[in-house]
Amino acid sequence: MTVPQPTPEEIEERATIDRSTRFPVMFFFTSAAAWLLAATLLGFLSSLKLRVPGLWDECQFMGYGRLFPAHMNALVYGWAMQAGIGVMLWLMARLTRNPLRHITAILVAGHLWNAGVALAVCTVWFGFGNSVPLLDFSAWVWPIIALSYTLIVVWVIPMFRQRRASLTYVSEMYLVGAAIWFPWIFLTANILINKGTAPVMGAGLSAWYITNLIYFWMAPVSLAVAYYIIPKISGRPIFSYPLATASFWLLAFLAGWTGFSRFMGGPFPAWMSAVSGAATIFILLAVFATVINLMITLKGCSKLWEYSPSLRFTVFGMLMLALYAVLSALSSTYSFGKNLQFSHFIVGLDTLAFYGFFSMTIFGAIYFIVPRITGAEWPSGDRIRTHFWFSTYGILTLVITMLIGGIAQGGDMAVWDRAFSTSYVNSSAYVVGRATAWALIGYSNFLFLYQLAQMFLGRGRKSEGPTLIHAKPGEANSAKAAAGLS
């Protein structure tokens, strides 16, 4: 079964829609990529500082307690969310067949967002933070971030309302969900934490915020991408649409309950971490149903992975989503979680979400979108391949070393009469893996930013055929042709 070929009018219409999104979407992508490079540098420095505590002792800006949160804020708000917002705008315009309007408002709000992120990172880095992971910035910064997000993403709703396609795609459902859920969790967490009347719930909310950001924003946006890119490139419809819709609702009804299991045994009523743990385990159903659905869609097209950059990044991102769901389900059971709680594992788990599944899927989307909105092809397929492999090796190195290092550290901490510093000494070697990972990821993203800047400046390759991996430029007019599939 194949998807019907578009008519010339439809191709012209798509080109109009793509052109309408060009300036805001390219703005979000390039500034996000610049933030990503800053975040990888901060990630590398913080890992180095953790491994060699004596480094830069005199300098207050180089302490781990400032570098690490600055890195997390730059990675999540500067890169991940900003790139995700760009993808949301383009995808919504394409799916609903509406050109993007209010370009000026979106660009102004985009600058406001970047200013907000810069303030968030700098307030943490310069010593005004409050040590609440991902919400560390000074209290006056969050309204800027919330306002600019709303001013950008609010346009997604009228676009969906006026959609001209006959069906409601599951990607649209994910995008509308993500658009609405993020302000809700962000405002709730910030208002309640800054209110400060329930200190213990403030800490619990910070854990709730992180898992909700992952399952209520990052997972929906990356799934919207996967549900679009995988059928588009393989030329096949989704294997089971009812299953896709059902897993959307399953994820939606479970995601909000997660988070408190990160503080199992903490000063909360025990039912809270139990409910969170159960929800995290049940999410496995939604994630597996989704990932298997997407993989069956690709059955028999595995050669496409060799050629299409978008598909390769997206599929890898989906596999990492499954890995993330498994690891977080494991860590929310008492037997496994109590030893990994507070160990290096938690860094591996969070980074797996931010970089492993979200960023990799978004890279896939960016490799798909940018040639369409700039009207030029990526300069080099080899650089895309290097970007993929360095990122893949980087994130896998980080997750594996942090998992094994976390087990080593947690094992030492679980022996009550062993000196506490043993857990530090025995696990600190694994932090070398974390520093190495950020160096690899840093190199891959230098190449990514370089290519993206070339596209932004209009120096892309002018050609009929797309840039593919393992194929000479212009050799084939699609990944399917290169892979020899009809």
Place this chain on the structure above:
Amino acid sequence: MKSDPFVKLIAGISLAFALPWIFIVILPFIANSNLEALPYAEGEEVEGGVTAYPDKAFYRHGSSDYGRQIYAAEGCAYCHTQVVRPTYAGPDMWRPGWGGREADGLARETQARDYMLETVAPLGYQRIGPDLSNVGHRITTPELMHQHLSDPKSLDYNSGMPAYMHLYEESPYGEGLVPTEKAEALVDYLLSLKKDQPVPSRG
């Protein structure tokens, strides 16, 4: 009413969020807000004429309010937790000094009221260093605490803690390192960290 897919979608995603939002965020937040102190029962022996748990004087020490901000700003919570878990979740209570004064039979897991002077309980992210819930009982003098901050390796060679040199300055009178106002406040805060005040029997 004609069913509009848009309205149905918005209603669905709002309901999906509203349920956990009410039941695991808002209601527990209200229940945990402005916790009242629990009075001790008649005849319960408590030192220092303290009548209720928690007692603010028990948790406050010098400029510990400013020190709390330094603790947060320096990101101490990224390497140190302040949560003592019950034994089913880990051996925290067995570690010497972590749960409080074992010798007096006062060691216990941390409870919500122990964090009454905080705005956000610094439960922590990782345990690169030891738990600090009761560090005020383990390190009792300001001198030793300053040494811990300015030269941790001199106390434990295996320590992974960096020296917080920017909190200290060289004395102009040749007296070596002198703590800044920030270091004094941070030490006051750390010395105030005690989470083993006896809990009233009916609490």
